[in-house]
Amino acid sequence: MSEGADADAVEEPPKGWVRASLSDVASVRLGRQRSPKDHEGESMRPYMRAANVGWEGLQLDDVKHMNFSDEEAEKYRLHVGDIVLNEASGSPNEVGKPALWNGEIDNCCFQNTLIRVRCEAGEPRFFLHLLRFEAMRGSFGRSARGVGVRHLGAAALAQWPISLPPAPEQRRIADALEARLARVDKLVSALDRTRQRLAAIRRAILLDLVPDCDAWPADWEATTTAGAGEVELGRARHPDWHDGPEMHPYLRVANVFEDRIDTSDVMEMDFSGIFDRYRLEPGDILLNEGQSPHLVGRPAMYRGNPPNVAFTNSLLRFRASPNVLPEWALLVFRRHLHAGRFMREVRITTSIAHLSAKRLKSVEFPVPPLDQQKRLLALAERCFSTVDEAERRADRAATHIAVLRRALLADAFAGRLVPQDPADEPSEKLLKRVRAQREAAEAERKAARRAARKATAGKRKPPQGDANSAAPPPPRTPTDAAVTGEQTALFLEFSS
Known part of the structure; x- marks a missing residue:
């Protein structure tokens, strides 16, 4: 299990849940590396990078393009329900920051500053909130490696330990979380408006105490x-x-x-x-x-x-x-x-x-004259003290909101947010079904590869009786084998 797992991530999961790794229920892939030679080409396609992933979701005002071959596009194309995470950041608090892809741009791919998580069973929204929780509390940042720029790595993320609820409960958790977090977001928006008003008041105080140069008093x-x-x-x-x-x-x-x-x-x-x-x-x-x-x-x-x-x-x-x-x-x-x-x-x-x-x-x-400087500074201190106190209260409110958000997420992923339903299919059966689907898909791929090799070999084999076909090689002698380095069996007779 990853070193990034916190102590509270290993508490006993509720009944019907099961411990697993992220790779047990999702495919995890690092994006495609960018190269100067791909800045132009015949198959330019949009792609997501770390700059497009924010805490509130995708930021699509600056989407770059690069050349992807058809094979590469198939490998790196985003599907609805995919989750993309920041693979690296100079700030540990930004490592693993996720967003959900809902098909906002056609045929969009992703770059290697992102890791894609594609859920093979379950509710993508549940995994989005789970991964966001891990990123917000710094688990990914602590697990990341590197000096300066911290890297999470697709392999480490694939092995990330999770407590997996039944699929119906995943949907109930996601629904309940989104309803509650929407109310928290309203508090955040109200707090942001308060901060903007305080900043406007601070600016007005400064511009009033030190006016434009054409309004300076004559004795200044x-x-x-x-x-x-x-x-x-x-x-x-x-x-x-x-x-x-x-x-x-x-x-x-x-x-x-x-x-x-x-x-x-x-x-x-x-x-x-x-x-x-x-x-x-x-x-x-x-x-x-x-x-x-x-x-x-x-x-x-x-x-x-x-x-x-x-x-x-x-x-x-x-x-x-x-x-x-x-x-x-x-x-x-x-x-x-x-x-x-x-x-x-x-x-x-x-x-x-x-x-x-x-x-x-x-x-x-x-x-201004020194006595006026002192008087204006005293006035500024009185005015700013009121604004400063309001900002301290806003900071305390922001801290409480952050604690509330984290508590909601912690309850959700410990099975305390919504009640368990005994009628839900246990998670163990979900994992077995994913394994069976993967084994069937792998068997199908192997069969396709064997068929392709057989078809290729058939095309190479010369027709029977073709005068131009090569004659079979003569029998090898021990001398021939010695030249080529092959081993030869020697039959020895021993007299009794």
Whole structure:
């Protein structure tokens, strides 16, 4: 059994259920590998890849095509009721994420970033929810192998242990789950709308406290970011600096969120002779230099944790002048982020948007008198404290919803969601029927192959009495056998 199975997956199944592997009731296949030579051809067909599989189902707004021969298309074509799962991901929490194929696109195939599960008996919706449950609770991610990109593998998935209910109960479980999960999804949608309203309120507060430049009060100094402080790009990373005599922690774009620095994953590299140049001081503002376009310039203040830390060139550092409070600078940059001001300065390379130090320096920056900066910051703190508390409540609600969803799924696959029916055919009989069907299909394939070989051999055999047919070879002698390496039986007589 797979190492990915959790302790709660091995509790005793209910009466009528049976322990099995996924391959006992479904065929499991890895998709077809992509190759540059298949980008064009006479048999271009649509195919699914990992990017098309989301937690809420299939995402079909960006479907790619590649060349499949007729034989390949037959092998990799998706059928209604097939389940496709992410075979690999850089995030363990995304490994094994599944979706159900309902024939949305004709003659669609799948690529090797996906694994296909085709149920041979039972209810595909039941297996979809079962596999989603395993992915959501991280079982697939823990079982996956690899550094950087984690791979589940079709062989590991085929041997995944399951508790199999009778087929009628599978349908009852799927129906009950979908009814209950629909209500949970409504809660999620309501929570999403609440978050959107809170984000709109936060944006409105920022735009009200720091208006557009044509609405700045007359006593505010109108300058640029360069006029309000110093801007510097962080140090580039290099494999040669992974070890060295002056190892120091550094922050990168993955650590910097809006008004928050995440210190759960801080890396180190060698800063021999140059650490002082890139050392952060409390009050420094860090902005994302490279990100997706709407997140470029996302700012946070360094407040001294972790200590003695530097920053890389995925970040820009702003160090305020004496007449600019660091908190005010953070407020201005947050305003520019939400107003889309930084997006007007970005340049996109290989799908990553960049905000260079030069372009950041030219962005407008208001500098009110210090007493007004303090007053506006106090007002911002009061306004944001209400929004922050509402967001904390939304986070707690999201946690409760996630717990509720997982509890529903756990009850479903432990046999506690719907009652068992003694009249249902036991799962053991279902497995026997699948085995019998597979054996019959295999026997039929073998018979077809034998017939094909016989037909081919018949075509090769020359007609009897054909003058052009080859004469039979002469009898082999021991000398001949020695040349060819064959063994020859020698008949010896022994006198008594």
